[in-house]
Amino acid sequence: xxxxxxxxxxxxxxxxxxxxxxxxxxxxxxxxxxxxxxxxxxxxxxxxxxxxxxxxxxxxxxxxxxxxxxxxxxxxxxxxxxxxxxxxxxxxxxxxxxxxxxxxxxxxxxxxxxxxxxxxxxxxxxxxxxxxxxxxxxxxxxxxxxxxxxxxxxxxxxxxxxxxxxxxxxxxxxxxxxxxxxxxxxxxxxxxxxxxxxxxxxxxxxxxxxxxxxxxxxxxxxxxxxxxxxxx
Amino acid sequence: xxxxxxxxxxxxxxxxxxxxxxxxxxxxxxxxxxxxxxxxxxxxxxxxxxxxxxxxxxxxxxxxxxxxxxxxxxxxxxxxxxxxxxxxxxxxxxxxxxxxxxxxxxxxxxxxxxxxxxxxxxxxxxxxxxxxxxxxxxxxxxxxxxxxxxxxxxxxxxxxxxxxxxxxxxxxxxxxxxxxxxxxxxxxxxxxxxxxxxxxxxxxxxxxxxxxxxxxxxxxxxxxxxxxxxxxxxxxxxxxxxxxxxxxxxxxxxxxxxxxxxxxxxxxxxxxxxxxxxxxxxxxxxxxxxxxxxxxxxxx
Numbered sequence: 001x002x003x004x005x006x007x008x009x010x011x012x013x014x015x016x017x018x019x020x021x022x023x024x025x026x027x028x029x030x031x032x033x034x035x036x037x038x039x040x041x042x043x044x045x046x047x048x049x050x051x052x053x054x055x056x057x058x059x060x061x062x063x064x065x066x067x068x069x070x071x072x073x074x075x076x077x078x079x080x081x082x083x084x085x086x087x088x089x090x091x092x093x094x095x096x097x098x099x100x101x102x103x104x105x106x107x108x109x110x111x112x113x114x115x116x117x118x119x120x121x122x123x124x125x126x127x128x129x130x131x132x133x134x135x136x137x138x139x140x141x142x143x144x145x146x147x148x149x150x151x152x153x154x155x156x157x158x159x160x161x162x163x164x165x166x167x168x169x170x171x172x173x174x175x176x177x178x179x180x181x182x183x184x185x186x187x188x189x190x191x192x193x194x195x196x197x198x199x200x201x202x203x204x205x206x207x208x209x210x211x212x213x214x215x216x217x218x219x220x221x222x223x224x225x226x227x228x229x230x231x232x
Numbered sequence: 233x234x235x236x237x238x239x240x241x242x243x244x245x246x247x248x249x250x251x252x253x254x255x256x257x258x259x260x261x262x263x264x265x266x267x268x269x270x271x272x273x274x275x276x277x278x279x280x281x282x283x284x285x286x287x288x289x290x291x292x293x294x295x296x297x298x299x300x301x302x303x304x305x306x307x308x309x310x311x312x313x314x315x316x317x318x319x320x321x322x323x324x325x326x327x328x329x330x331x332x333x334x335x336x337x338x339x340x341x342x343x344x345x346x347x348x349x350x351x352x353x354x355x356x357x358x359x360x361x362x363x364x365x366x367x368x369x370x371x372x373x374x375x376x377x378x379x380x381x382x383x384x385x386x387x388x389x390x391x392x393x394x395x396x397x398x399x400x401x402x403x404x405x406x407x408x409x410x411x412x413x414x415x416x417x418x419x420x421x422x423x424x425x426x427x428x429x430x431x432x433x434x435x436x437x438x439x440x441x442x443x444x445x446x447x448x449x450x451x452x453x454x455x456x457x458x459x460x461x462x463x464x465x466x467x468x469x470x471x472x473x474x475x476x477x478x479x480x481x482x483x484x485x486x487x488x489x490x491x492x493x494x495x496x497x498x499x500x501x502x503x504x505x506x507x508x509x510x511x512x513x514x515x516x517x518x519x520x521x522x523x524x525x526x527x528x529x530x531x532x
Contacts, residue, residue, distance in 0.1 A: 112437075112438040113278040150283075183483060211272075220338050
């Protein structure tokens with residue numbers, strides 16, 4: 001049986017016995033799977049308080065650690081990225097273990113916002129929002145660097161703020177240029193662009209749709225962003 | 233004047249043109265009148281919410297106010313992501329008086345009217361099912377899609393989460409975990425829907441370009457499940473999911489197998505064909521997959 005919570009077992013402790021027999025009984029498999037003692041005497045409640053005070057993270061206090069979110073999680077179960085464990089992230093945030101959270105800096109951003117966890121949570125925790133609130137907390141405290149997804153989100157917002165609606169082609173083009181995504185080379189982009197041109201769907205750059213009177217709305221949006229401490 | 237306000241969203245005006253046009257012809261044929269929201273803006277999708285909460289409520293709320301000013305009580309959106317963020321904003325204003333006050337303050341500054349959270353957003357699939365239903369489609373079908381096996385792919389945010397969409401909590405809404413509306417509509421159009429286990433799995437579209445491993449992995453899983461179930465084509469209902477899966481076909485061929493590739497079409501394109509429209513009416517040539525050739529060979 002695979003061990004789902006490998007991260008709770010001390011590195012090097014795990015023993016794999018391909019063929020073991022004890023008094024005629026087959027006992028091969030994984031041995032010494034004891035979890036690390038997890039008695040935490042010094043809870044740091046500040047982390048929980050700070051996350052729970054944000055609108056996205058407000059439901060974190062309802063979590064009972066049942067793990068329903070993780071059992072169905074697209075990333076954890078379907079994609080098979082076992083380190084992506086929303087229940088555990090919430091656990092770490094609840095006990096304020098910043099150092100341990102930091103180890104998941106390159107995992108936690110991979111949530112694809114499918115909301116299966118929110119749908120299934122028996123306690124009404126909006127898990128997906130809470131995970132993003134934890135991620136935002138980690139960003140604010142400098143516990144993680146900009147991730148590809150966050151750079152994408154920033155470009156998305158910048159793109160929308162320009163005219164009110166999204167210019168999909170420009171967004172993808174700029175992002176691919178910036179991140180140097182190998183897969184979409186010039187050849188691919190030309191083929192894709194030609195197809196769009198042939199079917200009359202090139203609405204980018206000067207041809208993009210613009211919201212009438214967007215300037216006024218944009219100013220409000222900028223004000224909201226400034227209040228949130230986010231400079232686009 | 234219709235009580236339904238149509239919110240196309242950014243995708244339907246660009247890459248998802250085929251979805252817009254086919255939805256238009258299907259709704260017209262079924263006698264469902266919708267009025268398009270004029271001068272709508274981006275709903276912020278799932279991207280803005282990670283950067284700024286207030287802005288992720290403000291952007292969709294502006295559209296809801298526009299719909300309210302049109303005299304509509306329900307917004308219809310064709311994109312799962314739009315349904316999600318519009319309903320999410322509505323719910324936030326409904327349940328939190330602090331947020332309501334704050335957002336209304338911003339709306340006033342932007343020259344918009346007040347909003348209290350009283351407009352629900354339905355997916356166009358729900359609207360078609362509820363207002364026309366399989367019976368009406370069956371009676372209007374001119375060219376049944378007989379013999380075509382279709383794998384319906386609903387995607388993630390259509391019914392999820394029920395706190396926003398009210399799925400399974402109100403009459404006339406789809407089942408939140410095992411949706412069936414698209415299957416019954418496709419069946420009514422003469423095709424045979426196949427059962428497969430990944431109807432509501434994520435397509436990886438949220439990180440379509442920023443996390444290629446996830447995006448290609450999920451798209452391949454959907455293609456594979458459809459192929460294993462014996463489907464000839466995959467029917468989608470979200471412009472992001474559709475473009476994401478189609479765009480990953482090259483990568484799936486390279487990394488997995490070219491035997492599992494199936495043409496991908498919008499469910500409205502299928503309904504449009506069954507209702508007697510031509511391939512160019514539903515813009516099948518727009519699809520990056522081999523959908524156009526598939527239906528040409530079938531005699532459509």
